Amino acid sequence: xxxxxxxxSAPSWAIDAEEEExxxxxxxxxxxxxxxxxxxxxxxxxxxxxxxxxxLLDRVFGLRLIDQRVKKDIREGLPQSFLRYITSSLPRANxxxxxxxxxxxxxxxxxxxxxxxxxxxxxxxxxEYELRLRANRKVIxxxxxxxLDGNLFTEAVGRSMVMAAPGKAAARKxxxxxNVSENELFQFAELLKAARDRxxxxxxEIRDGMQERFQRQRIVVExxxxxxxxxxxxxxxxxxxxxxxxxxxxxxxxxxxxxxYYVPARRLDEAVASxxxxxxxxxxxxxxxxxxxxxxxxxxxxxxxxxARADAALALEDGLExxxxxxxxxxxxxxxxxxxxxxxxxxxxxxxxxxxxETLQQDKSYRELLGSSExxxxxxxxQAK
Numbered sequence: 001x002x003x004x005x006x007x008x009s010a011p012s013w014a015i016d017a018e019e020e021e022x023x024x025x026x027x028x029x030x031x032x033x034x035x036x037x038x039x040x041x042x043x044x045x046x047x048x049x050x051x052x053x054x055x056l057l058d059r060v061f062g063l064r065l066i067d068q069r070v071k072k073d074i075r076e077g078l079p080q081s082f083l084r085y086i087t088s089s090l091p092r093a094n095x096x097x098x099x100x101x102x103x104x105x106x107x108x109x110x111x112x113x114x115x116x117x118x119x120x121x122x123x124x125x126x127x128e129y130e131l132r133l134r135a136n137r138k139v140i141x142x143x144x145x146x147x148l149d150g151n152l153f154t155e156a157v158g159r160s161m162v163m164a165a166p167g168k169a170a171a172r173k174x175x176x177x178x179n180v181s182e183n184e185l186f187q188f189a190e191l192l193k194a195a196r197d198r199x200x201x202x203x204x205e206i207r208d209g210m211q212e213r214f215q216r217q218r219i220v221v222e223x224x225x226x227x228x229x230x231x232x233x234x235x236x237x238x239x240x241x242x243x244x245x246x247x248x249x250x251x252x253x254x255x256x257x258x259x260x261y262y263v264p265a266r267r268l269d270e271a272v273a274s275x276x277x278x279x280x281x282x283x284x285x286x287x288x289x290x291x292x293x294x295x296x297x298x299x300x301x302x303x304x305x306x307x308a309r310a311d312a313a314l315a316l317e318d319g320l321e322x323x324x325x326x327x328x329x330x331x332x333x334x335x336x337x338x339x340x341x342x343x344x345x346x347x348x349x350x351x352x353x354x355x356x357x358e359t360l361q362q363d364k365s366y367r368e369l370l371g372s373s374e375x376x377x378x379x380x381x382x383q384a385k
């Protein structure tokens with residue numbers, strides 16, 4: 001029996017392996033939380049300390065045919081020149097941005113973390129960090145995706161460096177098809193130069209004169225949107241997003257960008273599908289996403305679904321203002337006025353709103369709420385305080 005009992009217990013090496021994996025997971029979790037806490041303190045120092053800039057730059061150079069002069073200028077200018085690329089994708093201290101760590105997962109020495117950034121007026125962005133754990137237990141940020149730009153950092157920077165001096169071989173490597181004539185390659189290089197020089201009109205002129213197989217290339221479609229945004233030409237940006245929606249409607253990397261096209265155009269089914277694709281890609285529960293999907297469900301007439309989504313958002317993060325607004329709207333639509341006044345109370349207490357009659361009567365959807373006994377009772381208790 002003693003022999004049998006011994007055979008049932010886990011071998012010591014298995015226990016050691018489990019403990020080691022648990023220790024690695026904790027290292028990833030702690031590192032990601034430290035980065036987010038530092039963001040919320042108005043700093044990017046912890047993020048920058050977690051990036052091995054020379055290693056990152058080597059990987060950018062190693063996969064692309066970047067002009068040697070550009071490489072030399074970048075290397076000699078480290079850390080200042082490369083630093084500009086990195087900091088351009090990070091929140092600035094004066095942006096009033098809150099960062100939230102949605103989740104961390106890891107296996108062995110590789111990890112992944114997703115962070116949500118809350119901007120004013122209920123705007124959100126997401127970063128996905130690829131993490132590595134070194135032998136000395138230091139967690140480094142290996143690469144990251146900014147979903148508002150729709151690209152890996154190394155990919156975006158690599159393209160930018162190619163555009164700085166686009167030789168024929170480098171330009172050819174950016175295309176995903178063969179059989180390119182010398183004239184077509186020259187045109188494509190001129191297109192890249194126009195983007196480099198931020199000449200949007202020139203960029204669009206060249207693009208419109210190219211064959212459709214060039215116009216649908218990812219780099220052409222993305223650059224159109226990014227360039228228009230950089231030079232603050234919204235009409236051309238939206239036109240570029242329409243092209244993006246035509247060629248890449250199911251790409252989760254483009255989901256956030258495409259909302260600027262779908263929502264104003266009232267293409268709400270496509271906007272919801274785009275949000276859901278991004279949510280699946282992030283693969284962590286997110287109160288902001290639940291709140292936005294609640295609003296979309298309400299807009300489509302699914303009041304029960306809207307309420308369930310809003311409740312899910314609050315269960316995840318009851319300090320998120322958008323979650324309480326979504327809950328208020330859904331509860332009013334369901335005529336659950338007692339629960340609606342709970343949302344009113346939280347919006348006033350946590351976020352400083354004054355939700356008396358004068359404010360709410362500006363929105364017709366609150367008409368029944370304003371005439372309810374529950375709202376009258378809430379107003380009375382509010383005045384008593």
